[in-house]
Amino acid sequence: SSELTQxxxxxxxxxxxxxxxxxxxxxxxxxxxxxxxxxxQAPVLVIYGKNNRPSGIPDRFSGSSSxxxxxxxxxxxxxxxxxxxxxxxxxxxxxxxxxxxxxTKLTVL
Amino acid sequence: xxxxxxSGPGLVKPSGTLSLTCAVSGxxxxxxxxxxWIRQPPGKGLEWIGEIYHSGSTNxxxxxxxxxxxxVDKSKNQFSLKxxxxxxxxxxxxxxxxxxxxxxxxxxxISYWGQGTLVTVSS
Numbered sequence: 001s002s003e004l005t006q007x008x009x010x011x012x013x014x015x016x017x018x019x020x021x022x023x024x025x026x027x028x029x030x031x032x033x034x035x036x037x038x039x040x041q042a043p044v045l046v047i048y049g050k051n052n053r054p055s056g057i058p059d060r061f062s063g064s065s066s067x068x069x070x071x072x073x074x075x076x077x078x079x080x081x082x083x084x085x086x087x088x089x090x091x092x093x094x095x096x097x098x099x100x101x102x103x104t105k106l107t108v109l
Numbered sequence: 110x111x112x113x114x115x116s117g118p119g120l121v122k123p124s125g126t127l128s129l130t131c132a133v134s135g136x137x138x139x140x141x142x143x144x145x146w147i148r149q150p151p152g153k154g155l156e157w158i159g160e161i162y163h164s165g166s167t168n169x170x171x172x173x174x175x176x177x178x179x180x181v182d183k184s185k186n187q188f189s190l191k192x193x194x195x196x197x198x199x200x201x202x203x204x205x206x207x208x209x210x211x212x213x214x215x216x217x218x219i220s221y222w223g224q225g226t227l228v229t230v231s232s
Contacts, residue, residue, distance in 0.1 A: 030214070030215065030216040030217070031211070031214050031216040032216070033216065033217065033218040033219065035155075035219070042204060042222040042223065042224055042225050043155065043204075043219075043222055044222075045218055045219060045220055048211055048216065048218035048220075049211035049213060049214045049216055049218070050213065050214055052211070054220070086154065086155055088155075088217065088218075088219065089216065089217065090215075090216065090217045095171070096168040097157065097159075097168050097169070097170060097171070098145070098157040098160070098168075098208065098217060099157065100147075100154060100155040100156065100157060101154075102154045103154040103155070
């Protein structure tokens, strides 16, 4: 399957922990990567592979995976984490293409 | 630090062809990466359009494949997108990007993005 499903919106109180999930058949074979996008800006990679953060990404961002579900966890959410978050993976059905989830709007209360 | 910069017309007429170019700096387009086009309609999510390797091999989104052509110009260190028979539904911010693989897991990641360019389809 070539689809990745995300909840459209999630909210979290300032300083609390939030998990954003992504479901899809391809995630049984490959880890998701995660991107943060703020209004008017290009997406930024925050998590890739098993649980890797690019340089400059705070360690409050972490990733995990189980079965067909990948999760992005923000531990101690900050006001600046309010953004859209997208997951991304390779298609696992033998077709050589890439898929994105529909995105999750994170609101920090 | 790799940088990507999109360029091209910001307005295209319906039924016409959208043409964009992505200039790559700070790295070679002949490196072992895939060079992608991704778009985002206003207020909506990301959609992968397709990609090219420096050898000229391409992969396309099946939903757009009949209308998309991606090409590479190694001499200019750039790659290009053509999308034909455009309609208002093709109005979007178009991003060029570099796609990599995580060495340990084989999973994909998009590590570098251009700033994006808005293309409006309207008469």
